[in-house]
Amino acid sequence: xxFAQPLIESESVTTKSKIRHILVKPSENDDPPKLDDMLVxxxxxxxxxxxxNNNTDSSxxxxxxxxxxxxxxENALVVIFESFDNLDFCYAKSGEIFNNRxxxxxxxxxxxxxxGSKIRSRNxxxxxxxxxxxPTPELWARSLKHRTQIVHELDASMIVFYLNxxxxxxxCESGTGSGALSHCIMRTIAPHGKLYTYEFNGMRxxxxxxxxxKNRVGHLVEVLHKxxxxxxxxxxxxxxxxSVDAIVLDLPEPWAAVPHCxxxxxxxxxxxxxxxxxxxxxRTIEELKKCGFHSxxxxxxxxxxxxxxxxxxxxxxxxxxxxxxxxxxxxxxxxTGTKTATDAEAEKQEQExxxxxxxxxxxxxxxxxxxxxxxxxxxLLVTRPFAMMRGHTAFLTFCTAGNTPQPDPNQ
Amino acid sequence: xxxxxxxxxxxxQTSESDPLMILPSNVVQExxxxxxxxGDGRQLFAQCLKKLRGKAPPVKINKRTYPTFNLVGxxxxxxxxxxxxxxxxxxxxxxxxxxxxxxxKKGDDSNEGNLEDAEATAADNTFPSIEQxxxxxxxxxxNTSQQLQQRQVEKMRRTGMEGATIVDTxxxxxxxxQNKTEFSKAKYVARKQLKYQQxxxxxxxxxxxxxxxxxxxxxxxxxxLREDTLGQILSYSNVCAGSHVLVMDNCMGIVTGALAQRxxxxxxxxxxxxxxxxxxxxxxxxxxxxFAENSSIKWVHVEDVFGTPQGETPTSAETEVDExxxxxxxxxxxCPLQDHTRAHLEKMESEKEKRDFLARRCARFTRKLTxxxxxEAKEMLNARKCDSVVIATKxxxxxxxIELLPYLAPSSPFVVFxxxxxPLAECFRELQEQRLAINLRLSDTWxxxxxxxxxxxxxxxxxxxxxxxxLTGIKLCPVTGINDLDEEIMKEIKEKMGGRRGKKSSNKxxxxxxxxxxxxxxxxxxxxxxxxxxx
Ligand SMILES: C[S@@+](CC[C@H](N)C(=O)[O-])C[C@H]1O[C@@H](n2cnc3c(N)ncnc32)[C@H](O)[C@@H]1O
Numbered sequence: 001x002x003f004a005q006p007l008i009e010s011e012s013v014t015t016k017s018k019i020r021h022i023l024v025k026p027s028e029n030d031d032p033p034k035l036d037d038m039l040v041x042x043x044x045x046x047x048x049x050x051x052x053n054n055n056t057d058s059s060x061x062x063x064x065x066x067x068x069x070x071x072x073x074e075n076a077l078v079v080i081f082e083s084f085d086n087l088d089f090c091y092a093k094s095g096e097i098f099n100n101r102x103x104x105x106x107x108x109x110x111x112x113x114x115x116g117s118k119i120r121s122r123n124x125x126x127x128x129x130x131x132x133x134x135p136t137p138e139l140w141a142r143s144l145k146h147r148t149q150i151v152h153e154l155d156a157s158m159i160v161f162y163l164n165x166x167x168x169x170x171x172c173e174s175g176t177g178s179g180a181l182s183h184c185i186m187r188t189i190a191p192h193g194k195l196y197t198y199e200f201n202g203m204r205x206x207x208x209x210x211x212x213x214k215n216r217v218g219h220l221v222e223v224l225h226k227x228x229x230x231x232x233x234x235x236x237x238x239x240x241x242x243s244v245d246a247i248v249l250d251l252p253e254p255w256a257a258v259p260h261c262x263x264x265x266x267x268x269x270x271x272x273x274x275x276x277x278x279x280x281x282x283r284t285i286e287e288l289k290k291c292g293f294h295s296x297x298x299x300x301x302x303x304x305x306x307x308x309x310x311x312x313x314x315x316x317x318x319x320x321x322x323x324x325x326x327x328x329x330x331x332x333x334x335x336t337g338t339k340t341a342t343d344a345e346a347e348k349q350e351q352e353x354x355x356x357x358x359x360x361x362x363x364x365x366x367x368x369x370x371x372x373x374x375x376x377x378x379x380l381l382v383t384r385p386f387a388m389m390r391g392h393t394a395f396l397t398f399c400t401a402g403n404t405p406q407p408d409p410n411q
Numbered sequence: 412x413x414x415x416x417x418x419x420x421x422x423x424q425t426s427e428s429d430p431l432m433i434l435p436s437n438v439v440q441e442x443x444x445x446x447x448x449x450g451d452g453r454q455l456f457a458q459c460l461k462k463l464r465g466k467a468p469p470v471k472i473n474k475r476t477y478p479t480f481n482l483v484g485x486x487x488x489x490x491x492x493x494x495x496x497x498x499x500x501x502x503x504x505x506x507x508x509x510x511x512x513x514x515x516k517k518g519d520d521s522n523e524g525n526l527e528d529a530e531a532t533a534a535d536n537t538f539p540s541i542e543q544x545x546x547x548x549x550x551x552x553x554n555t556s557q558q559l560q561q562r563q564v565e566k567m568r569r570t571g572m573e574g575a576t577i578v579d580t581x582x583x584x585x586x587x588x589q590n591k592t593e594f595s596k597a598k599y600v601a602r603k604q605l606k607y608q609q610x611x612x613x614x615x616x617x618x619x620x621x622x623x624x625x626x627x628x629x630x631x632x633x634x635x636l637r638e639d640t641l642g643q644i645l646s647y648s649n650v651c652a653g654s655h656v657l658v659m660d661n662c663m664g665i666v667t668g669a670l671a672q673r674x675x676x677x678x679x680x681x682x683x684x685x686x687x688x689x690x691x692x693x694x695x696x697x698x699x700x701x702f703a704e705n706s707s708i709k710w711v712h713v714e715d716v717f718g719t720p721q722g723e724t725p726t727s728a729e730t731e732v733d734e735x736x737x738x739x740x741x742x743x744x745x746c747p748l749q750d751h752t753r754a755h756l757e758k759m760e761s762e763k764e765k766r767d768f769l770a771r772r773c774a775r776f777t778r779k780l781t782x783x784x785x786x787e788a789k790e791m792l793n794a795r796k797c798d799s800v801v802i803a804t805k806x807x808x809x810x811x812x813i814e815l816l817p818y819l820a821p822s823s824p825f826v827v828f829x830x831x832x833x834p835l836a837e838c839f840r841e842l843q844e845q846r847l848a849i850n851l852r853l854s855d856t857w858x859x860x861x862x863x864x865x866x867x868x869x870x871x872x873x874x875x876x877x878x879x880x881x882l883t884g885i886k887l888c889p890v891t892g893i894n895d896l897d898e899e900i901m902k903e904i905k906e907k908m909g910g911r912r913g914k915k916s917s918n919k920x921x922x923x924x925x926x927x928x929x930x931x932x933x934x935x936x937x938x939x940x941x942x943x944x945x946x
Contacts, residue, residue: 002798003651007677013787014706017780019744035748035756039769043745046773050781051430051702058781060430061703064677066653068795068820081849115822116888126896127904131849133885134822136649139850154643154856161642164617167652167675168432187651188673192432245434267437268488268615282863294488294506295448295612300870301639302857306832306880308839383836383853395861403437403486404503 001077001135002066003187004217009062019047019058072110072132077215079139080105081131087143089135091214103128135215137183144211147204148177151250151274154303155393156184159248162398163270165189169245172237172264174198174228174257177250179208185248186220195220196244198237200227229256234410236260242267242405249273254280255287262291262406273397281395292402299396306383313378431676431703439613441483444697446624447472447491447611450507450604454624455611456697459483470498472609482613493609495571507610509575511600545592558584564607574608581607594867616697618645618669625665625694626875633662635830636803637878639858641665645673647883648799648826652677657711657792657818658801659683659811664691666803666828667708668698676703681792685713706781709788716792717814733786739779746776796820803828808882809838816847821888828881835882846893848884855880 024040047056072078072092080088082100090098090107098105103121110119115134120126133139138153151159159181165171165188173182176199185195199205205225212218229235229251237244237260244264249257254273261271271293275281281298288296439445439459447455447470457470459482469476477498482491490505491498559581567577581603582588588596614620622638630637644666650656652675660666660682667682668691674680684690689710698704748756752772759765800819802811808827819825825848829835835853842848856878860871887893896904 003649003653007653012706013739013783014781017742017744017777019777019780022745032762035753035765038762038765039748039773040745042766042769042773043777045770046777049774050777057428060428061706063679063791064653065655065795066651066678066798068798070820084850114888114891116886117891118887118894120894120896125900125904127900129894131887131892132822133850136824138647138649138824153646157643157646158639160646161639162619164615164619166434166673167677168434184646187649191652191677267486278861278863278868281861282865282868285863286865292504295614298861298863300859300861304855304857306836306853306855308836308843308853310840381833381836381840383832395863397863400488402503403488 001137001140001183001187001215001217002069003190004215004220005067005069007064007191008067009064012061012063014058014061017058019050019056021047021056069134070114072113072115074111077135078110078115079133079135079143081133085142087139089140089143098130100130101128102130105130137180137187140183140215141180144178144180146178147207148175150178150180151184152180152303152390152393153184154301155274155396156181158299158301158396159272159274160184160188162396163246163248163272165246167191168193170194170196170239170243171246171248172196172198172239172244172261173248174237174251175200176204176208176223178204179211181248181250182208182212182221183215183217186217190220193220194222196222196224196237196239198224198226198228200225228260229253230260230410231256236408236410237264239264241408245269247271249284252280255284258284258287258293259291259406259409262293262401263408265401267401267403267405269401271399271401274394275397276392276394278395281397284397288397288399291406292404293399294402296397296399299398300392300394301396302389302391302393304389305386307386309382309384311380311382313380315377430701433701435615435699435701437487439482439485439487440699443483443699444616445482445487446614446616446620448507448614449609449611450601452627453611454627456624457482485613487613487615490610490612492574493611498611501610505610507612508601509604509608509610511578511597511604545590547592547595549590557581558586568607574604577607578603616699618642618665618672618698621697622665622669625663626878629663633665634803634805634828635877635879636662636665636828637856637858637875639856640828640878640881641669643856643881644801644803644826644828645669647824647881648801649824650674650678650799654678654798655681655792655795656799656801657681657683657797657815659804659806659815660691660801661805662803662828664694666801667691668695668700670801671695671700671704671708672698674704674707676701676707678707679791680708681711681788681797682708683711683713683716702781706783709783709791710785711788711792712785715785715789716818731786733784735784736786739782739784742776742780744776744780745773792818796823798823800825801828802826808834809841812838813841813845813847816886819886821886821892824883824885826881826883828879830877830879832880835880838882842884846887847889848886849892851882851884853880853882 021044022040024037024044044056069076074092074094076092078090078092080090080098080100082088082102088100090096092107092110094108094111096107098107104123105119106122109122110132113119113132115132117132118129119132121128137156141150141153141156144150165185167189168191169189170193171185171189173185173195174197176182176197179197182195182197189195197208199208202225205223209223212221212223224238226238227233227235228237235257241263243266245266246269247261247265249261249272251257254275265271271288273281273284275284285296285298441459441461443459445457445459447457449455455470455472457479459479461480461483469478471477472493477493477496479498481500482498485500490501490507492501564577564581567580578600582600585599588599591599618641619638622636622641625633626635626637648656650670650673654674655678656670658667658670658680667680670680682689695708756765756768759768797818798820800812800815802808802815802825804811808829812825812827816825827835827838832853832855839851839853842851858878859874862869862871
């Protein structure tokens, strides 16, 4: 993914300014300092004020930018967009074919094409098609093969946001699961941050490790095959005390990992725990309080997605109500007087005919009404919430570590 | 002057001296903007300054002003208690709701207000059991049980009595405290503490804390952008260190600042502004951005993106001279003194006067030397396609997006925020009709906080109903993103499919939301094309 590529540096306004610390020779006698020396001192001071961090060398501030991969290259990860809720991926390899229900798609047709292209199937006369997209952590989460429950994009974005993640942070995560959240974290801590992700299932740990390598994000992450809760043997993260900027727990028993978190987190660093059940959150919070965490907040987020439709509404219908004839018209039969049984019978038949004849006439009438009312039809752009939504994912508990270092629970 | 250093350009390597590797300090620095978060949820902005220099407003709490100099040097997360003239830092472990150790005191009852947070914390500190000894059966709600007069309480406060003592006295003088349920006792104590023993925590300004505080304070001014929505904007836009992101921000600069912070000084945030000067200086300052983050914000003028009003001729690129840039390039660090300046300095009496003058001069020059111009920003914007476009504007979202899309690289995401859904619906349809983008998603968020306590877990009684709407999508390649079959083939396929394609539905709904952009078969949903393939 793009975020994992080394940045390209180039000259910036700041590097061109050539601002740097200038050595001043200390004056040898008690003479009043020379104006030029005073100037240099003032300049040094101004430089360190502007840059902060006592770093006064402007050459440290070039423009840095990620290289932009525009075209699909051999071995590149490509997200295949089949439909709104049907995404897949492949690594482009010449000679290979991607098959789905829309057709056969040849990787040779991908390679060299820009991302964002629409590709036609080689079979069924190109009737089927897919879009080829550049991978992002969000697209990846939608296309990867689930090995476990994953943290979906809304919760993932909330975790990254409320943990105040930023470039070059050190983050711990457990468990790794399918690695969906891991990619989101890595995007934000690149280029020199590090994600330590812990998974006690050996298979999953190994699969994740390989996947990270294939997605070329391996340098940002270390997958550790370990039980952080320490059911059998010491748990924890094996990181030095107060060395980690943030922790995410997505575990069945997060509370068991909390004392270890208290130990390795830096002062005032943040922790997030993701638990589907409220009992998990409750027990975790009890433990968090014991370990010096504060500002504990439990949240729930739901994504409400909407369709967009264009509707046209007709004005309320106007038409004639079908009526029974009140007299029998010019046949001359009287409404008054006695009726024979056959008379009544005939009458009924006649009426039925009338009714069935009348109906199409009425419809014709209505549709011509509509045609004339066509200009009065209102066109509206409307939105409608999806019929179904993810009603619950998890309770997200966020908190802040205290400023006193916590002891190592393994000791 | 020392010899000039040649700037060596390499690809990024971790280096110890790289200033971008330094994370913000955990200790409040001189000049830091902080948020004071109170036990009852109130949030105040404050700037921590040792010297007021006449400009820094001290923080105002309950109509009283307090200096902030003593907050400089405290670790973030410290709780301070609001005294009569000073904010007193408390030792580690203290919370914004004080622990209340002794419950066997007299007290009264009052209406059970909605003080969830306070109640939660206090109740939890003191009354861990769910089983209750007392209940409310003998409770009399007549507000007569407090034997202290309001005047007496006010006097205690004025004389600077410690908050904890006032709370104790109130409890001692309450006739009905003893008979209350444990929960009501806790609530009572918490309520009194919130009033007479006010405390707040020093919280770092981050995109989440800042946006939350602003949403509480002035939501209208930032188009009702709730913090969770900002969080989604930051993720869905796929920004990372080194991105180029083009942003249209009418949310007081919160989006611009948040993007710059998320990118940690790597890359460029092109923020579009109208008028004379880059706006939102105050809000951006609250992010406590470091030098690199600050200079990653490149202010681009609206003219350079959207052009000039109709009828006005735009300045042609050839004739335009970037005077600000030319000016800057004439400067040379550390700006040798010119003769008249030297003469002016010589005339000064004291050394201090000279030093002050030089300090001001150098500060001005350093700022000038490191400041890019709008012209340069425009050049940079045009030199490379952006990795994302973010729109959170009071202007027409559809038109804004359509005009900004050409700056976006194909297959890159955009995010449009709006406090209303209708403008985004229009934008959605337009993108679909022009086939500019794919993976269009229009959403908002339901966000709820919970009180989680043993036996008493429940959602918060109040919640925000809307944090705004978000439309996201991915730009298609303008050349290869539309790849229609020619009419011949389409006709042939249609014939092959025979009647299956069916008649046009009499339903007057047009387009549906997404059938059009779904891959699969032209004009049909995926399932149908599968049937074709099966043959
Ligand atoms: C729900 S999944 C995590 C999904 C992940 N957040 C994602 O977005 O793809 C939980 C993972 O934690 C692992 N796990 C459970 N208990 C663990 C423990 N004590 N130590 C390490 N990993 C554990 C499980 O094997 C499982 O793969």
